[in-house]
Amino acid sequence: MSGTTSGTTGGTTGGTVVVDVHAHAIVPEVEMVVAGAAGLEAQRALDLRRYGRESAAVNGPMIAARMRRLTDLGVRLEDMAAAGVDVQVVSPSPSQYHYWADADLARHVWRAANRGIAAIVDAEPLRFNGFGLVPLQHPDLLVEALDDAVELCGLAGVEISSYAPGPDGGRTVELSDPRLEPFWARAAELGAVVLLHPFGCSLDERLDRFYLSNTVAQPAENAVALSHLIFSGVLDRHPRLRLVAAHGGGYLPTYIGRSDHAWEVRPDAHTCAELPSSYLRRLWFDSLVHTPAALRALVAAVGADRVVLGSDAPFDMGVDDPVARLDAAGLDPADRDRIAGGTAAGLGLLPRKLQS
Incomplete structure (x- = not known):
């Protein structure tokens, strides 16, 4: 790989080490852990209900066709070279959250x-x-x-979904849940990055056709989860928290004016210290918004220094050419380089051996 600890001498982009912050792997050992466990079949039935049979029938072959890209290191490196990516920050496939698992099984997961x-x-x-x-x-x-x-395995942080079912059938765990306060505090203390990547949507059968379970659900879930973080004051209480929202933060960044209006006119929404839009500058977002115009709009809403490169590789709703798509947005060269890798480097997401 071309590049140095400063992220300024990479060969693929004229000086910037290119960092893809949103790329996935399947960890076979996780599936071995959950195989045959009570609750797995019920979760699969729920997934089928949410996706619908037509989308579920597409998902299986799609994953099978990409399995080597998800599990074979050599293939992964070939994909990175073809995409002009120097570094990947690899996260498990969200299908491996297994939020249905009891406490003992969850620890193994x-x-x-x-x-x-x-x-x-x-x-x-x-x-x-x-x-x-x-x-x-x-x-x-x-x-x-x-x-x-972070401490034992040396990773940069952790990946979470937008919500989870409550333990033992209890209330849903939203990101505003007071029970998460120790987690946010510890993440901030460690400087760990939290990747918000939704998986599943509580709208269930309303999205069970046309693959709405992904195309609509993912950006909607991002907007809901980020709104919970903002309005509950999590970002006020934990200003050092480093949270990256996948899929460009979904619908929220470019429509947050409605949240600002609610904050100004509704006492029940006046629950965070500042205008909701001000918190966009306390969050980070990946570039996976699919069109040059959408990426320019995201940069206008949050600032280039709050956007990192993301591909969602190697899934079909991701892109194989994240650098080319970044270039297609026609951004200021300095902003382009921030997104390509400079912002990720500032978040501490370069490989540890490259960090100065």
């Missing part, structure tokens, strides 16, 4: 996921960093799992 991602990083320590998993459905275990990912 996160340990397998964290060590599986760490093994990828260790195999090519100049090319990879990684995110582990935590059991969002068990708030009392989050700090333990975060420490496992």
